[in-house]
Amino acid sequence: MKPFTTIKDQDRKLDIMDHVNQDHHKELLIIAQTYGKNNAIHGALIADIYEEGILLHTQAPSSPSQQELFIQFELKGDLEEQILYLAYNSFAKQKIEFSNNAKQFFEVIEKAQISPNITRLTIKSQTAFPAYYAGYAYGFILKVLEKAPVVPQSTATQSGIVKNLFDRGFLWLMKHLSAQKRQKLLENMNKDIRLYTLRQAFDLDPDAQDLHYGYVDVFTHGSSPGSQWVQQLSKGTLISSRTETDDKHDHLHTGQAVLIADETAFPALAGILDFWKNPIPPIVILLCADAVDYAYFATYRFPEKTDIRKITVAVEQQGQKTIELLSTFTHLDQVWGALENNAAKQVRHYFRNERKLTGKNNHIKGYWRLEKKH
Numbered sequence: 001m002k003p004f005t006t007i008k009d010q011d012r013k014l015d016i017m018d019h020v021n022q023d024h025h026k027e028l029l030i031i032a033q034t035y036g037k038n039n040a041i042h043g044a045l046i047a048d049i050y051e052e053g054i055l056l057h058t059q060a061p062s063s064p065s066q067q068e069l070f071i072q073f074e075l076k077g078d079l080e081e082q083i084l085y086l087a088y089n090s091f092a093k094q095k096i097e098f099s100n101n102a103k104q105f106f107e108v109i110e111k112a113q114i115s116p117n118i119t120r121l122t123i124k125s126q127t128a129f130p131a132y133y134a135g136y137a138y139g140f141i142l143k144v145l146e147k148a149p150v151v152p153q154s155t156a157t158q159s160g161i162v163k164n165l166f167d168r169g170f171l172w173l174m175k176h177l178s179a180q181k182r183q184k185l186l187e188n189m190n191k192d193i194r195l196y197t198l199r200q201a202f203d204l205d206p207d208a209q210d211l212h213y214g215y216v217d218v219f220t221h222g223s224s225p226g227s228q229w230v231q232q233l234s235k236g237t238l239i240s241s242r243t244e245t246d247d248k249h250d251h252l253h254t255g256q257a258v259l260i261a262d263e264t265a266f267p268a269l270a271g272i273l274d275f276w277k278n279p280i281p282p283i284v285i286l287l288c289a290d291a292v293d294y295a296y297f298a299t300y301r302f303p304e305k306t307d308i309r310k311i312t313v314a315v316e317q318q319g320q321k322t323i324e325l326l327s328t329f330t331h332l333d334q335v336w337g338a339l340e341n342n343a344a345k346q347v348r349h350y351f352r353n354e355r356k357l358t359g360k361n362n363h364i365k366g367y368w369r370l371e372k373k374h
Helices: 010-023 025-035 079-093 153-176 179-189 225-232 263-274 291-297 315-326 341-353
Strands: 043-049 053-059 067-072 104-115 118-129 137-141 193-202 211-219 238-245 257-261 283-288 307-312 334-340 362-368
Touching: 010 025, 010 043, 010 079, 010 341, 010 362, 025 043, 025 053, 025 067, 025 079, 104 291, 118 193, 193 225, 193 238, 193 263, 211 225, 211 263, 257 263, 263 283, 263 291, 263 334, 263 362, 283 291, 283 315, 291 307, 307 315, 315 334, 315 341, 334 341, 341 362
Parallel strands: 257 283, 257 334, 283 307, 334 362
Antiparallel strands: 043 053, 053 067, 104 118, 104 238, 118 211, 137 193, 137 238, 193 211
16 A cells, blocks of 8 residues: 555544544444445444544455555545545445434423423424433434424435435535535534433333333533523423444443543433443543432442442533542443543543553543534
8 A cells, every 4th residue: 555644633533533433333334335336344443543534444245355455536525524524425425314314203201300400301202212222312403393294205316316416416526615614504504403321211101022112311501502492392392313323332341441421411410321331330420510410319229349439520520630530449340421522532542542542442422512502
């Protein structure tokens, strides 16, 4: 393979590699199949990223060993935009809905305040919720519906034509807009979407095999779009989601694990601990800007002998304070975390560079950005 230009910001590169390899298996596989011109490829991982493109290691039945596949970038811009374009282009070529873009509808059954800043929505789904709900999230559209629409069967063909035209138009725009305008386009497409975690799935009938009821706990405060949306909701309100995604945390099943969560991630943390099966008790670090929201866990039963630590500081200080606490532990094998984006980046880099935890063992997400309403 001819030499390519190394990316200077290695932490930035590794952040993207870890994120895509951990959370976007489907998208990566479609990219490999499309650009590798082989739909039999059944495994793909990003091995490296260069200024010119990405290097994949792929697996196919025709070869007993991994193969290298280099894919040239087609845009000039941010690394994430480059990979997003490759994914969108691949999905469009194979006529597959991008990012599990399946709309679902829900009815609000009840709304309750379970801490001063956390609201619980009890919702009923038209389709069954996953039985393993730990960290599962829906991209809710911040709107209230009059009635859940039923799409007539006769419009399916016309809808497909429109979708195909949109895909081609979007790809053209992505390729020809400046990086700044491209980023604005992506932000506008997702400005009314917020990912909220399914805290728990259940059914009113204890003998039911499918679970059609769920809790969605939303951290609400101030005048953020999500908070304003929740205020509009009441019993009987219909809402919808555009995307859904699961959470990858199999690495927590062995070794000494530490889990870190701010208020936005309390539901995901609780869901993961609901299914805890690691014989070694976890270390749990809870982050709050206001101590009143620890009430969320007032009646929660943590796994036996869980080591619970609390950090109550302003969001801007949470990353550094978390690192200071983590440095007091001599041995940590696995980490899962979800917190503000800049704090998450600090903690992720600490584990990678100081404690040498890499790849899936260092799974820390930025759930929101301080400079934006969430």
